[in-house]
Amino acid sequence: MADMEKKPFDFMGLRKIASVISIALVVVSIALLAVRGLNFGMDFTGGTSVELEYVQAPNLDEIRGKLDESGYENFAVQNFGSDTTVLIRLAEADNDKLAREVTAALSESGQELELVSSEFVGSQVGEQLKEDSGLGLLLALAVVLIYVGMRFQFKFGIASVVPLAHDVIIVLGVFALFQWTFDLTVLAALLAVIGYSLNDTIVVADRIRENFRKIRVGEPWDIINESIHETITRTINTSGTTLVVLMALYLFGGEAINNFAIALIIGVVVGTYSSIYVAANMLMALGVSREDLMVPAKEGAQGEEGEEEQPPEWLNRM
Numbered sequence: 001m002a003d004m005e006k007k008p009f010d011f012m013g014l015r016k017i018a019s020v021i022s023i024a025l026v027v028v029s030i031a032l033l034a035v036r037g038l039n040f041g042m043d044f045t046g047g048t049s050v051e052l053e054y055v056q057a058p059n060l061d062e063i064r065g066k067l068d069e070s071g072y073e074n075f076a077v078q079n080f081g082s083d084t085t086v087l088i089r090l091a092e093a094d095n096d097k098l099a100r101e102v103t104a105a106l107s108e109s110g111q112e113l114e115l116v117s118s119e120f121v122g123s124q125v126g127e128q129l130k131e132d133s134g135l136g137l138l139l140a141l142a143v144v145l146i147y148v149g150m151r152f153q154f155k156f157g158i159a160s161v162v163p164l165a166h167d168v169i170i171v172l173g174v175f176a177l178f179q180w181t182f183d184l185t186v187l188a189a190l191l192a193v194i195g196y197s198l199n200d201t202i203v204v205a206d207r208i209r210e211n212f213r214k215i216r217v218g219e220p221w222d223i224i225n226e227s228i229h230e231t232i233t234r235t236i237n238t239s240g241t242t243l244v245v246l247m248a249l250y251l252f253g254g255e256a257i258n259n260f261a262i263a264l265i266i267g268v269v270v271g272t273y274s275s276i277y278v279a280a281n282m283l284m285a286l287g288v289s290r291e292d293l294m295v296p297a298k299e300g301a302q303g304e305e306g307e308e309e310q311p312p313e314w315l316n317r318m
Helices: 012-035 060-069 098-107 123-151 154-178 184-214 220-252 255-276 278-285
Strands: 047-054 075-079 085-090 113-121
Touching: 012 154, 012 220, 012 278, 047 098, 060 075, 060 085, 060 098, 075 255, 085 098, 098 113, 123 154, 123 184, 154 184, 154 255, 154 278, 184 220, 184 255, 184 278, 220 255, 220 278, 255 278
Parallel strands: none
Antiparallel strands: 047 085, 047 113, 075 085
């Protein structure tokens, strides 16, 4: 019979405060999305992208100033792959002369440059991408619910999906607050956040299930608290190393992937928090108990002390 020792920090003792914080963040994020909305990039709104190659690395602020003087509006300028390659995104509709006009306007500054390519994304394509991205996120959450429900138990499925929705909504709320550009790279980051947060939640859930079967004394919150303590070192190490990589990506990866890195940084921080508190709170709210996690005994098979015979440990981890 396993027993528990008193732990130095009571994670579940702060569950009510964590619940208030989570609900407040989600409500504020939804309000920001409703009031301010997302600043969709050209991938979703449609427009024209012009790629230019300079002989020497240009000053991006000077390029923006020149475009502004030439009468262009709603544009974005960033390096693309190297310091001498510049990608200009314009909200204007494509025409045969637009790319050449932009090239000619920037050539007046005296720098040597060459038009590499010009692409146009129609507004209908952008609307289709919005719909498909939303459906993709919902499908990902639905698949997670089904998988975790089959892998563990239905209560664990709900307790895993709610933190994922919590993480996505908060990341979207931050982007709405600061009006950072939301494009396909940020959408990819959101899907990565779902995968990262799910992995972290599964680790904690697996330990909770194991301890519910192993520890015979203690209330559910004691067992959940014990499980969090047993996995917290792994959680901190994984999140810490991931954040180091993401910070390097943000600082040195270039402007083209800045928003991708920002979305992942926010997602990893919030996902680490939600795998500890949101998932655990949901399990408490759903009333998880030992009976939910008992493995059905084979007919006529009894273990020690009249208990149901438990399957091998390797089978429990499948």
